[in-house]
Amino acid sequence: MSALLLDEVSVRWGDVVVLRDVTCALDARTIAVIGENGSGKSTFARIVGGLTPATRGTVRVLGLDPARDAARLRRRVAMVFSNPDAQIIMPTVAEDVAFSLRSDKLPREEKRRRVRAALERFGLDGIADRSAHDLSGGQKQLLALCGAFVREPDLVIADEPTAYLDARNARRVTGHLLGKGSHRLLLVTHDLDLAKRCDQVVFIQDGTIAAIGDPAPVVAAYEAHLAC
Numbered sequence: 001m002s003a004l005l006l007d008e009v010s011v012r013w014g015d016v017v018v019l020r021d022v023t024c025a026l027d028a029r030t031i032a033v034i035g036e037n038g039s040g041k042s043t044f045a046r047i048v049g050g051l052t053p054a055t056r057g058t059v060r061v062l063g064l065d066p067a068r069d070a071a072r073l074r075r076r077v078a079m080v081f082s083n084p085d086a087q088i089i090m091p092t093v094a095e096d097v098a099f100s101l102r103s104d105k106l107p108r109e110e111k112r113r114r115v116r117a118a119l120e121r122f123g124l125d126g127i128a129d130r131s132a133h134d135l136s137g138g139q140k141q142l143l144a145l146c147g148a149f150v151r152e153p154d155l156v157i158a159d160e161p162t163a164y165l166d167a168r169n170a171r172r173v174t175g176h177l178l179g180k181g182s183h184r185l186l187l188v189t190h191d192l193d194l195a196k197r198c199d200q201v202v203f204i205q206d207g208t209i210a211a212i213g214d215p216a217p218v219v220a221a222y223e224a225h226l227a228c
C-alpha cells in the first residue's frame with residue numbers, strides 16, 4: 001500500500017466543496033503541494049494529518065485510517081504550521097521541546113537525551129532556558145520544528161513553514177525538512193523553487209488535483225496556469 005493514499009476524497013464545509021473526488025497514491029519521500037490561495041492545499045495536508053475528516057472517500061496514511069487510528073497516527077506524524085506562536089505551549093525552550101514527548105512511553109533519561117540532541121541539531125541549545133514566547137519569529141519556527149523532530153516522526157507535514165522567516169532561517173528550516181533522514185515530508189508551499197527540490201509535486205486547483213508527478217513538469221503546469 002502507498003504511504004499516502006486518498007481515494008475519491010471530498011471535503012465539504014456547509015455548501016462549499018473544498019476538495020472534490022481527490023484520488024492519489026503518493027510514495028515519494030518528499031512531496032510538495034502547490035496551488036493558488038484557497039485551492040485546498042492546507043485542507044489536503046490536514047486530511048493527511050488527521051486534523052480534518054474527509055466528508056467522503058477513503059484515506060490511508062502510513063497504512064492507517066486517520067478516522068479510526070487517530071492516536072496511532074499522531075504518534076507517527078508531526079505537523080508544523082506557518083504560525084509558530086500557535087505551537088508554543090510551555091514557558092521555556094527546553095520545556096516546550098520536552099512537552100512534545102509527553103505521550104511517548106520512553107524512560108525519562110531517554111527523553112532528556114532526545115531533547116538535548118534535538119536542541120543541538122536545531123541550534124537552540126544555547127537558549128534552552130530562555131522564554132519560548134520571547135524568541136524571534138525565526139527562532140520560534142526552529143523551536144516548532146525541533147518539537148516536531150524530537151519525536152522522530154515517520155512523516156512530517158509542514159504547511160508554509162518558512163512564511164515568516166528571513167532567507168537565512170528559511171534555508172535552515174528547509175535544510176532540516178528536506179535533509180537526509182528517515183522521515184517523509186509533505187510540504188505545502190508557495191515557494192516553487194522549494195517545491196522543485198522535492199521528489200514529487202501535487203498541484204491542486206479548485207479542490208481537485210490538476211497535475212501530479214515529477215517536480216519540473218508539474219511546476220511548469222502551475223506556472224502556465226498562473227500566466228493565463
Ligand SMILES: Nc1ncnc2c1ncn2[C@@H]1O[C@H](COP(=O)(O)OP(=O)(O)OP(=O)(O)O)[C@@H](O)[C@H]1O
Binds near residue numbers: 037
Ligand atoms: N474550517 C473551515 N470552514 C469553512 N471553510 C473552510 C475551512 N477550512 C478551509 N475552508 C475553505 O476551504 C478553502 C480552501 O482552503 P485551504 O486553506 O485548504 O486553501 P489553501 O490552498 O491552503 O490556501 P492558501 O494558499 O491561501 O493558504 C478556502 O475557501 C477556505 O475558506
